[in-house]
Amino acid sequence: MTRAEKLRKDALALAFTLPAMIPMTLFWFIPLGYVVYLSFTAWDFMSPEKTFVGLENYRYLFESPAFYEAVGVTLLFCAGSVLPTMAGGLALALLLNRAMKGASVYRTLMFLPWVTPTVAVSIVWSWIFEPDVGLANTVLQAIGLDAVGWLQDPQWALPGVLVVTIWKSIGWAMVFYLVALQNVPAELLEAAELDGASGMDKLRRITLPLLSPTTFFLFIVQTIGALQAYDQINVLTQGGPSGSTRTLLYMYYQSAFESFNIGEASSVAVVLIISCLLLSLASSFVSRRSVHY
Amino acid sequence: MHTTRKMRAWDRAGTALRHAILLAIALAMAFPFYWMATSALKTNDEIWSFPPVLWPDSPQWGQYAEAWVEAPFWRYMANSAGVALAIVLLQVINSAMMAYAVTHMNFRLQRLFSGAILLGFMIPATAVYLPGYVVLSKLQLLDSYAGLIVSNMVSVFAIFLARQAFLQVSHELIEAGQIDGASHGRILWTILVPLTRPTFAVMALITFIDQYNNYFWPSLITKSPELQLVSAGLRSFFVEGGAYGLKWPLIMAASAFTIAPLLLLFLLTQRTIMNSFNLSAGAAKG
Numbered sequence: 001m002t003r004a005e006k007l008r009k010d011a012l013a014l015a016f017t018l019p020a021m022i023p024m025t026l027f028w029f030i031p032l033g034y035v036v037y038l039s040f041t042a043w044d045f046m047s048p049e050k051t052f053v054g055l056e057n058y059r060y061l062f063e064s065p066a067f068y069e070a071v072g073v074t075l076l077f078c079a080g081s082v083l084p085t086m087a088g089g090l091a092l093a094l095l096l097n098r099a100m101k102g103a104s105v106y107r108t109l110m111f112l113p114w115v116t117p118t119v120a121v122s123i124v125w126s127w128i129f130e131p132d133v134g135l136a137n138t139v140l141q142a143i144g145l146d147a148v149g150w151l152q153d154p155q156w157a158l159p160g161v162l163v164v165t166i167w168k169s170i171g172w173a174m175v176f177y178l179v180a181l182q183n184v185p186a187e188l189l190e191a192a193e194l195d196g197a198s199g200m201d202k203l204r205r206i207t208l209p210l211l212s213p214t215t216f217f218l219f220i221v222q223t224i225g226a227l228q229a230y231d232q233i234n235v236l237t238q239g240g241p242s243g244s245t246r247t248l249l250y251m252y253y254q255s256a257f258e259s260f261n262i263g264e265a266s267s268v269a270v271v272l273i274i275s276c277l278l279l280s281l282a283s284s285f286v287s288r289r290s291v292h293y
Numbered sequence: 294m295h296t297t298r299k300m301r302a303w304d305r306a307g308t309a310l311r312h313a314i315l316l317a318i319a320l321a322m323a324f325p326f327y328w329m330a331t332s333a334l335k336t337n338d339e340i341w342s343f344p345p346v347l348w349p350d351s352p353q354w355g356q357y358a359e360a361w362v363e364a365p366f367w368r369y370m371a372n373s374a375g376v377a378l379a380i381v382l383l384q385v386i387n388s389a390m391m392a393y394a395v396t397h398m399n400f401r402l403q404r405l406f407s408g409a410i411l412l413g414f415m416i417p418a419t420a421v422y423l424p425g426y427v428v429l430s431k432l433q434l435l436d437s438y439a440g441l442i443v444s445n446m447v448s449v450f451a452i453f454l455a456r457q458a459f460l461q462v463s464h465e466l467i468e469a470g471q472i473d474g475a476s477h478g479r480i481l482w483t484i485l486v487p488l489t490r491p492t493f494a495v496m497a498l499i500t501f502i503d504q505y506n507n508y509f510w511p512s513l514i515t516k517s518p519e520l521q522l523v524s525a526g527l528r529s530f531f532v533e534g535g536a537y538g539l540k541w542p543l544i545m546a547a548s549a550f551t552i553a554p555l556l557l558l559f560l561l562t563q564r565t566i567m568n569s570f571n572l573s574a575g576a577a578k579g
Binding site: 017019024029030034105112113123125132133142171176178234235256273 | 308311312314315316318319320322323325328329332340341342343344345383386387388390391393394395398399400401402406409412413414415416417418419420421422423424425427428432443444446447449452477502505506508509513523524525528531541544545548551552555556558559560563566567570571
């Protein structure tokens, strides 16, 4: 191949990447660099000048109690949504993974919440959480418990948001596990049965280890999703009451688009980006080393 | 003989128990939808009665019509559907071309591009909304359909799906096409894409649902009421028209007709959506 031919080939291939690369550069890569730059400045969106302040935003952030509160809420939100979603999804998949009548109906009903708009279903849930006559408190009182101030009480607001989040994604995790369960070789389970393994043994020694790539994948995807949860928080609590549902992402949104403190918002964004990068890196590292097939 | 009969009885009891548990959970999961649809039919007295009524005495069907005209829901839904369709179309085109370049066209920098896709995968989209907003304002595209569409027109997930599909197609097939004198564009659109149609069906459907439901980003960049997507429109109806929960029946009616098209779409395309799990399960294997 001559040099000219080679060049022509490269140019043609580059042309094929442009329709994706141009928007990706404009809306991913430039903003990525830009947000890092903005985190070193003080700016309010309006004024023409951005003042360079070095690490001042970060110093301020790492000294502010609101930041650590948001970190705490974020960790609680991630753990409180991801772990129940995965455990529940796995349990449902194990229950459903069997030839039986009606399995597809159950699956459809449990999967429905995932397809629906988060905003609309969060509005429905805010009616369910209505303190006086809402369904949630009615059920609590019917089984002899006290009504709680879902969404109004700082102690209960986060659990309320978590209920909606788990409800919305549990069916999704379930279907993922169902697909993975179908790939567990039946011969392996039969062989174990012949060797006298109990149902629990088979689950612990064969099924769960074989599911570990799926578990790991779900964990990473769900955690990155949880770090970015916005819709349900915005509809149900707007980060309140008194910051009890203000995650890092919500804090970022408020300082950027409500108080126009661009520098501070950008430094929060950088913290979020680094967290996600670390998660992704950890995922490729761990999946190479300890996820067994 | 005796033991097998006993075991069979146990089995049957186990199956019955399994059904009971699954049915209870499935109904509980679907109950909020029932609650929404019936709350929309209740009178003001019924909605505030305690304990709540399961089914209203005289269903107020008219409240659905009343909610429908209280805000331009028709417009919101058309906005969402139109923007989502445009994005689907663009994503199918650019992800197919990008995936083709990195899988079947040997060129320098190929690895760099694969790396760029991977990097895009790792960046949380929401974290770059602020700088993205500034970029969009520099391009004078705030508060426009064009801004909504171009800023969402590329999806790393879509590229990834297309790439996975194209990797399954053998190089020989592509080379045969080249020997016959077909151009890359022809090979891509008349051989590769038709061969991997299931992947593109899944991609189109998932993207459509995602974009139709999209809220955070659109609510930042389209502020004019007539440009709002359905989620943002519903949310402003909830806050203003519904006076923050004083008109629950109307709010529930509005939520119901926002959700209904998606439930319908899902029931019609269930098979394709479920297939998406088989495709993205590939990602679990790295």
